[in-house]
Amino acid sequence: MATFPSLNIPPELLQELSKYTTPTGLADYAALAVLGGLGATYLSKGRLWDRPDPLAYLMYERPQLKNGGQAGSANKETRNIAQKMEETGKNIVVFWGSQSGTAEGFAHRLAREISIRWGQEAMTADLSDYDPVTISEIPIAKLAIFVVSTYGEGDPSDNTAEFWSWISKASDVSLSNLRYAAFGLGNTNYKFYNKVVDVVVEGLDKLGAGALMPVGKANDAEGATEEDFMSWKEDLFAVFKDKLGFQEVEAKYIPSLKVEEDESLEPIDLHHGEPSNRNEAPKAAAQSSAVRTLSISESRELFNSSDRHCLHMDVDLSSQPEMSYKTGDHLAIWPGNPDVEVERLLDVLGISSRRDIPLIIKALDPATKITIPTPTSAIAIFRYYLEICAPVNRDTIRDLAQFAPTPDAKAYLLRLGQDKDTYANFITCTHINLGRLLQLACPEKVWDSIPLSYLVETLSHIRPRFYSISSSSVVSPRKPSITAIVSTTSLPDNPDELIHGVTSNYLLAISQQARSQQHPSGITYHLNGPSDALQGGKVFAHIRRSKFKLPALGKTPLIMVAAGTGIAPFRAFISERCQVLKIGKEVGPMILFFGCRSPEEDYIYRDELEEMQTALGGRLRIVTAFSRQHGTPRRYVQDRVGELEDDVVRMIDEGSNFYLCGRAGMAREVEKVVGKTMMKVKGWSETEVNAWSKTIKKKNKWQEDVWG
Known part of the structure; x- marks a missing residue:
């Protein structure tokens, strides 16, 4: 414990000083409260109220909604998968790691078909429900199958995170008794195609597990995920018959x-x-607020088109004081x-x-x-x-x-x-x-x-759809906004047969109802919601935290590349930079590359962007790329990035953060152009470019919010 020397201040002086340091009225107490609050904010660096109480949602939940409303759910389930298999009499477990639900659906289908077609007792297992090390206890007489997805920059799904960490680092565990098969879901539009299943298989093999067959992989970029899975499944069943001696039986539905x-x-x-x-999964739950009913305070059309729709919607958090968001987060809509x-x-x-x-x-x-x-x-x-x-x-x-x-x-x-x-x-x-x-x-x-x-x-269960928030939490802390393009596509051989995206058309119906109008295609929904909980233009929604964030220093340069509704988070970024400048803080230079079809039809937020460009006084440069502008050749954002290669390299050298938002194919092409530019301007080899790319991504100087 620290000690302090006596100051030897005379008692008379202390008594005189106390006259000036003792609060004597309401104004003094108010001043002390303000000073105390400011001090707490400074010392806590915002931790006291920047982060909501993680248990606050419990005050707002209906107890009967927890655990699916099932009695007896308080009984704690074992986290030992070998023990679970023994207790339930299962000899095959199908583990799944899924972000969007596809891998989960495949796992359930596979386990059910193994049971009814091969007479084997099979179960599915969420990877986050069991301690990874317990797979070492699965006996050699039983089998493990892994169905895992990859998304983003080679990232595992939220429910795979714990297993991913363990399989990547484990060294003192033997899996010599484990026999396994693995199937991965990925997309070649992303740089790290099916990286998760590759890492899982590499880890299993390193620890001595025995593969029953080569790893299977699906490629969603070609729309072949379903057929890739079915082809791999038939190969797996051939192994069941030819190598393991399983007897195929007449397939008949056996309910679980x-x-x-x-x-x-x-x-x-x-x-x-x-x-x-x-x-x-714990990781996903930690990143998300609870689901709440939120009012849509404003909705407007962004496209100048009769047959295409894009919505800007402001959502009001006022009725949910425990909910908050930060610039760059996502809003999840449950349709x-x-x-x-x-x-x-x-x-x-x-x-x-x-x-x-x-x-x-x-x-x-x-x-x-x-x-x-x-x-x-x-x-x-x-x-x-x-x-x-x-x-x-x-x-x-x-x-x-x-x-x-x-x-x-x-x-x-x-x-x-x-x-x-x-x-x-x-x-x-x-x-x-x-x-x-x-x-x-x-x-x-x-x-x-x-x-x-x-x-x-x-059937798959309905999952929320995630939208990048297009407002700044500094400018609009209680009214996050989203930008949603309404999905309606026609079939290749039947243009009159339209497929309407579920969530975006649900939002369009809500928007039209607020104007006392019908959905343009006549589609109706039960917009009042269950027990009229959504009456008056409300939605079920929750906030999901994101790592797609502005740098801490406002003077850091920004390069932002977006196509279509990918501009949403950049509208928020630029709006926040305008606010920072308004209060007298320094703001760094920015380039926004934005691509759409034409300036007349779908250049969304054009007026706002130009107003903010003026307010920023030359600190923002907007570079457009139009793919269907009459009388001009098609241009995409990657083309414009290449045209401005000197400016891009200069800003990167000055410490710029590089952001991409839109479809994964666009992001991949932009990254290729930047890589070639660095090789050309700096004389780097491909190895040097790859090393640089890994470094800036590790430092969060290169960030992506992409899909598809």
Whole structure:
């Protein structure tokens, strides 16, 4: 403990000083409070209130929404996967690591097919639910299968993070008893294609695990993920038969869930569609706020086009004091399915009249997790919990044949599901979600033999869609905004057949309702939400933290490259820089490269950008690239970056941060151009460029917020 020498101040002097240091009125106490607050802010560096209480959401949650509403969920599950397999009698585990839900869906499909087609007891396992080291305890008589996705700069999904860290560093563990197979989901538009599965396989092999077959990989850039998975799956099943001696049995649906009606329950007991993200992997949960109902305070169109729509929406956080955001974060919107598809599915299943009957979902298999809140109802399941608008894959089409109401319908589904070319040709002219498929296969009868449990197990669950926040938390702290392009595409061989993106068209319907207008395509949604929770133009949403951030120093130069709605976070960045300049702080030079079709149609935020450019007094340069401007050749942002190579290199040398936002293919092309520019201007080799690239990314001087 530190000690201090006596100052030997005379008592008389201390008494005199106390007259001036003791508060004597309200003004003195107020001044002390302000000084104390300023001191606390300085000493804490903002930690006291810059970060919300991580447990604050508990005050706002309905207890019945937790853990899917299941009784007994308080019993702590084991985190030892070998023990779990032993307790549940499983001899094959399919681990999954998924960000968007695709890998998770593949894992569930694979485990179910292993069970019904090969008679093997299989389970799925979220990688974040188990301690990674416990895979070393899986005995040699059992198998492990890994289905993992890669996104961004070779990053693992949130629920893979703990396993990723362990497999990358473990050295004193033996996996000599582990037999495994692995499949990765990736996209060649990203620089590190399928890096996660490569790292996982390398780590498993290093620790002595034995691979049953070569690693499988899917490439979403070619739209081949589904077929890549099915091809690899058949190779895996050939290994089952030829190497492991498994006997194939007649495929027949064996439910792992039970969905039954319980009319003794009252509406107040049910989950009517309220979403929750509190069961996410720990990493994802730590980065996200809880889901709340938020009002849309303003919505406006950004495109000057009759057939294309882009929305700017301001969302109001005033009613949710525990929610906050920072510039560069994402807003997640939880959509509802369109009425036409909900009604179509209820009708074709023959349960339209029983849509509101209370349903209880129970696990028949102890290894099965119930992820839909229970009790609930059919209308809630189809409107808010299942992705009923997504295309139906060949595996599911083939499985549905066993429930066909007529021999002709069964033959139709088998022909479509078993032949790759027939399926491929069909989907180029017809959008086949589940309801449409069943209507096409047998329009004259209802499919009342399809168990609801099958649909709950088979269809993907609705997930939120993430939008880059296009406002600055400094300028607009309680009203984050998003920029959403409305997705409507036509089929290659049938231009009249339109496919409407679920969430963006849901937002368009809300925007049109505020103007007392209909959706341009006549699509309707239950916009009031479950139990009228969204009445008055509200949405279910949550904030997700992002690493896509401005540098701490306002004088740091910025190079920003965006295409389309990728401009959203840069609108926020530039707005914040304007505010920094307004209060007298130094602001560094900036270049914004922005690409769209034409200046007349979709140059969004043009007036705002030009106003901010004027306010910044020459500190912002806007460089445009138009791909469909009449009378001029197509130009893309990567072309403009190459044209201004000297300026780009100079700013990089001056310490500029480099940002990219938009599609992954665009980001890849821009990075190629920058790499070639550095080689040309600086005389570097490709090895030197790669080393430089790794260094600046590690320092967060190069950041990307990309998709697709």
